[in-house]
Amino acid sequence: MLEVLPARLTDGPEILELWTGAARWIQAKGINQWHPDEFNLAKTEQLIVDRELELFVAKMDGIIIGTLYICWSDPVVWGDLNDAVSSGYIHRFAVKRSHLGQGVGRELLLWAEDYIRRKGKKQIRLDCMADNERLNQYYVTSGYIHKKLLHWDNGWKINLYEKE
Numbered sequence: 591m592l593e594v595l596p597a598r599l600t601d602g603p604e605i606l607e608l609w610t611g612a613a614r615w616i617q618a619k620g621i622n623q624w625h626p627d628e629f630n631l632a633k634t635e636q637l638i639v640d641r642e643l644e645l646f647v648a649k650m651d652g653i654i655i656g657t658l659y660i661c662w663s664d665p666v667v668w669g670d671l672n673d674a675v676s677s678g679y680i681h682r683f684a685v686k687r688s689h690l691g692q693g694v695g696r697e698l699l700l701w702a703e704d705y706i707r708r709k710g711k712k713q714i715r716l717d718c719m720a721d722n723e724r725l726n727q728y729y730v731t732s733g734y735i736h737k738k739l740l741h742w743d744n745g746w747k748i749n750l751y752e753k754e
Contacts, residue, residue, distance in 0.1 A: 592694060594701045597638045597645040597657070604654040605647065606634045612684040616722075622746065623719045637682075645682075648698045650689070656698045658683040660706060667717055668750060671738065677713040677752075678706030699732060703753065713752050720747035 597605060606629055613624035637645050637659060648656030659682050663674035680702050685695045703714045718725045720739060726749055730736070734751035741747055 591650070592656075592697050592701075593649045594646050594698065595649065597647050599635055599638055601647050601654060602631055602635045602638060605638075605645075605657055606631050608654060608657055608684055608686050609634070609682065611687055615687055619722075621719055621722045623722065643681075646702070648685075648694065648701075650694075655686040655689045656684065656694050658698060658702055660702060662709075662711075664715070667740070667748065668715065669740075671750070673713065673715075676711055677715050678702075678709060678711040680706075680714065680716040683716065695728070696732070713754055715750065715752050717748050717750050720749045 609624070609629045610626045613626040613629065616624050617626070637643065643659045643661040645659040646657065647654045658680055661679045661681065662677075663672060664679040664681075665672040668679070680699075683695070683699065683702075685698070706714050714734075715737075716729065716734070717740075718729065720726070729751045732753070734753045737750045737752050739747060739749055
């Protein structure tokens with residue numbers, strides 16, 4: 591059974607391992623998004639204690655197999671569409687490679703959606719690289735509506751998604 595809990599500082603090394611593993615997998619697929627060298631323990635621990643967001647871990651049998659964080663505003667990515675009043679934003683949504691295809695991601699995403707709604711927010715928002723076809727399709731089949739395609743100066747193309 592999946593258990594979703596707020597991350598603790600002692601979870602830092604496992605979270606870091608999960609994120610760097612996901613980053614290596616993303617890079618191997620030719621998607622320019624997460625890079626293994628952008629993650630380190632100090633940054634991971636900072637996210638755990640950051641009061642501007644809430645970092646969660648998904649555990650099965652006491653082992654971290656998924657993670658995400660939720661923030662209540664995201665002006666950097668959402669720009670003029672940012673809505674700190676009625677939206678929650680999901681980031682760093684990742685599942686351990688060994689647990690892909692087992693429904694962990696779906697269960698964790700549904701948990702996050704419910705959590706955001708329990709906080710009184712109407713919209714659940716997230717983003718992903720436009721060239722990550724598999725992840726884009728995953729969000730669409732999960733009920734998310736494409737809101738906008740962003741073109742960043744560094745060449746990234748990012749799709750913004752929303753669900754009510």
